Amino acid sequence: METDLNRCKRCGQCMSVCPVYQATFREDDVARGKLALLESVETGTMRWSDRLGEILSRCLLCGACAQVCASRVETTLLIQLGRRRLFEDQKRGEPQNSVLRSVREGRLSARALLKGGALLQALACKKIPETSGLHLRFPLSFFTERNTVPPIAWTPFLDAFRPEPAANAEGPRIGFFVGCGANYLFPDIARALVRILGRVGATLVVPEDQGCCGLPAYVSGDTKTARKLAKKNIKVFESLELDAILTVCASCGSHLKALASLFADDPSFHDVADSMARKHMDAMTFLVNHLGIEGYLKALEPTGRQNGTKPLRVAYHDPCHLRIGQEITQAPRKLLQAVPGLQLVEASHPGQCCGHGGDFNRSHFPLSMKILERRMEDFEKAQPDKIVTGCTGCLLQFAEGISRRGLAGKIGVCHPLVLVEKAIAPCLIPAQRRKDLPVFQALHADAGQ
Numbered sequence: 001m002e003t004d005l006n007r008c009k010r011c012g013q014c015m016s017v018c019p020v021y022q023a024t025f026r027e028d029d030v031a032r033g034k035l036a037l038l039e040s041v042e043t044g045t046m047r048w049s050d051r052l053g054e055i056l057s058r059c060l061l062c063g064a065c066a067q068v069c070a071s072r073v074e075t076t077l078l079i080q081l082g083r084r085r086l087f088e089d090q091k092r093g094e095p096q097n098s099v100l101r102s103v104r105e106g107r108l109s110a111r112a113l114l115k116g117g118a119l120l121q122a123l124a125c126k127k128i129p130e131t132s133g134l135h136l137r138f139p140l141s142f143f144t145e146r147n148t149v150p151p152i153a154w155t156p157f158l159d160a161f162r163p164e165p166a167a168n169a170e171g172p173r174i175g176f177f178v179g180c181g182a183n184y185l186f187p188d189i190a191r192a193l194v195r196i197l198g199r200v201g202a203t204l205v206v207p208e209d210q211g212c213c214g215l216p217a218y219v220s221g222d223t224k225t226a227r228k229l230a231k232k233n234i235k236v237f238e239s240l241e242l243d244a245i246l247t248v249c250a251s252c253g254s255h256l257k258a259l260a261s262l263f264a265d266d267p268s269f270h271d272v273a274d275s276m277a278r279k280h281m282d283a284m285t286f287l288v289n290h291l292g293i294e295g296y297l298k299a300l301e302p303t304g305r306q307n308g309t310k311p312l313r314v315a316y317h318d319p320c321h322l323r324i325g326q327e328i329t330q331a332p333r334k335l336l337q338a339v340p341g342l343q344l345v346e347a348s349h350p351g352q353c354c355g356h357g358g359d360f361n362r363s364h365f366p367l368s369m370k371i372l373e374r375r376m377e378d379f380e381k382a383q384p385d386k387i388v389t390g391c392t393g394c395l396l397q398f399a400e401g402i403s404r405r406g407l408a409g410k411i412g413v414c415h416p417l418v419l420v421e422k423a424i425a426p427c428l429i430p431a432q433r434r435k436d437l438p439v440f441q442a443l444h445a446d447a448g449q
């Protein structure tokens, strides 16, 4: 770690892109400052402390600093290693502040109970297992500080999903890693993906014993739990011999993509983790780059196009976990541009972070809102009917931003796949004509990885 820390030249380039630094102008909020402190600890001039833990927690792990760093310092990895060290030293390893714990300790106010009714009920009913990262995201402050609380689905997606008989036994085997956000909060996204692929004659393999990807545990420094959760998913998915594994949430996706690095020091699991990571693909990218879904959307019957009606203006937000974590910016835009009746508008500063950052939103809520405020200004100027984005964390953040700015009812927020599914749901393409479409041909070719 010390050698890697030495590579930082203190040039300050990371200051120009760090959303936290740009909201506070504190040196210890930018990667340069954090790395300098970590180096002091490594060289023995400073000690690990709760204060250092607090400083390391003031990072969204968005990766923007690593992206611009000319010295190729792996900033997020080093910050993460610092968090892990502190967690393992039990200096910051206190049990997470979950709602269930708050209930047990009687610390929830009546206001919180009213505001968080649906969610609280769901948590109390243990609809969300303790192993889900959502427990880390919903502490007491989630109910007392926010304007909006997402309703938990009464029936999680995985409980309701019933696989169809395979429509396309000869095509590639496509698995679906659902993730906690799409399973418990936004099952409409997961349903949309299943229906879109169903429309083009593909069947998804959706193992019901999959679990949390482990990202919330990982970013809080709890690598042991993150590995345990990852091992379970790897065993489930690798036993199915899939050609591709799709995700609909950028955060889960970026974590799956980096699975091999989680097992860098564990040869017994590294290769199988790498195999799963290589099969992973964001669902929007899969639809655009591998199935040619744009061709399908263009071939929709005229009834499926909203002839004569005003187009729905949608502004796409790049989640950091897609833009930086997976280097995906164009596929979602191409997908949206192909949907009949949609007009894609660009807000200024397209790569700006929304400030959610998973655990960051929980532990630094006012700062998270300050970062969101800047992003909301961009969107308000673009005047979209909907903000669309491919990360469940960003969706929660924008719902809050819309409410805070009094825009509820004027601007909505959803995942692009929900709009795609809405466009193709009423349209039937005859089986014979379907066979000529690139999407059908792609499904009958090799997996095309």
Ligand code: SF4
Pocket (backbone or CB within 6 Å): 007, 008, 009, 010, 011, 012, 013, 014, 015, 031, 032, 035, 065, 068, 069, 070, 071, 072, 073, 075
């Ligand atoms: S982390 Fe990279 S960009 Fe930031 S100060 Fe160090 S060398 Fe410069």
Ligand code: SF4
Pocket (backbone or CB within 6 Å): 017, 018, 019, 020, 021, 029, 030, 031, 058, 059, 060, 061, 062, 063, 064, 065, 066, 075, 076
């Ligand atoms: S990962 Fe993002 S929030 Fe953290 S120091 Fe780098 S730019 Fe700032």
